[in-house]
């Protein structure tokens with residue numbers, strides 16, 4: 391393995407993914423560095439979720455290669471459950487299970503542990519995401535949107551994966567809850583050394599938590615770098631996205 395590969399948590403080369411006659415990702419290449427928070431932006435229907443789902447092996451590719459932590463995706467030597475945690479857009483908690491049981495779900499599926507140890511782990515994970523031990527006995531219907539996301543995050547981190555995939559993590563949250571969630575992601579990155587791959591439209595998240603931002607257009611990554619570099623990009627879609635009326639207004643307010 392050469393050194394640049396060693397520094398990559400995710401390495402995608404020449405990836406082609408499509409459905410029927412539609413090509414969604416067209417010879418796309420992307421590196422996600424170890425320990426960074428990478429934000430992915432792109433037009434609605436442009437293929438952000440397809441890229442994320444292809445990386446985690448849920449969608450087959452037509453051609454190209456994907457390596458996660460140095461292992462080809464789909465390789466039997468790689469244990470997906472311990473390599474990455476995923477937070478889907480809707481949180482997707484099991485409604486008939488308590489918060490504690492939701493967080494313990496990946497532990498039950500993948501390990502053989504005593505109930506006592508699983509209870510300790512669940513409480514530790516809940517504390518890690520800013521929830522209290524007394525929240526453990528609640529059911530998903532009793533949680534606020536922000537709490538639901540935190541429980542889903544605690545579950546995603548149950549097996550201590552080095553990589554976290556987040557699909558629009560702040561959607562549906564009010565600005566305060568979204569800001570708090572962003573701060574939590576940043577803290578987890580720093581304290582656990584997590585690599586985070588985040589699909590988001592949230593300009594505040596892109597500006598405050600992402601180390602780099604990648605723009606997906608025409609099935610490819612057309613710009614990648616720190617947010618200040620993306621703002622200088624000459625690519626027409628990137629310009630339209632960040633310099634459109636709505637974005638300008640928000641950026642002005644964020645100054």
Ligand SMILES: Nc1ncnc2c1ncn2[C@@H]1O[C@H](COP(=O)(O)OP(=O)(O)OP(=O)(O)O)[C@@H](O)[C@H]1O
Pocket residue numbers: 409414432433434435436437438439440441
């Ligand atoms: N399982 C599937 N079968 C057929 N087409 C699909 C499938 N999944 C996604 N697509 C198509 O792939 C394209 C990209 O979809 P994707 O969900 O990745 O967009 P996106 O960039 O995440 O959009 P949004 O920001 O609106 O969530 C769309 O045209 C979509 O209809």
